Amino acid sequence: MSIDDLYDPNLEAAQERARITASERAGLTPIQDGQKLHLTCSACGKAIVEVWITHPKDPRQSNLAATCPFCGDKSYPLPVNGVFHVAGENGIYIIDIETLPNLTTFITKAR
Numbered sequence: 001m002s003i004d005d006l007y008d009p010n011l012e013a014a015q016e017r018a019r020i021t022a023s024e025r026a027g028l029t030p031i032q033d034g035q036k037l038h039l040t041c042s043a044c045g046k047a048i049v050e051v052w053i054t055h056p057k058d059p060r061q062s063n064l065a066a067t068c069p070f071c072g073d074k075s076y077p078l079p080v081n082g083v084f085h086v087a088g089e090n091g092i093y094i095i096d097i098e099t100l101p102n103l104t105t106f107i108t109k110a111r
């Protein structure tokens with residue numbers, strides 16, 4: 001008997017279905033392709049910050065922007081529904097967050 005004999009693709013698929021069902025029951029939606037958004041500089045066009053929507057049904061609404069570490073301009077504002085997580089794009093990190101009532105701006109720096 002080899003390790004390959006223990007591999008059961010049907011079991012793996014069933015576990016994945018169970019995982020998704022459990023998170024749906026908890027009101028969470030697994031991250032899917034297309035739910036990753038980007039704050040992109042309005043002047044030089046570089047991607048600055050990645051935004052993942054993790055709880056799209058949450059009633060929270062946000063308006064996000066980021067400063068560009070390359071040219072000093074900013075991204076266009078991005079309206080986001082639900083709960084999200086952010087990270088700097090490759091080579092960029094977030095050093096501060098400026099919160100106004102209608103706009104949250106991520107201040108960034110290049111590595």
Ligand SMILES: [Zn+2]
Binds near residue numbers: 042044046070073
């Ligand atoms: Zn720029």
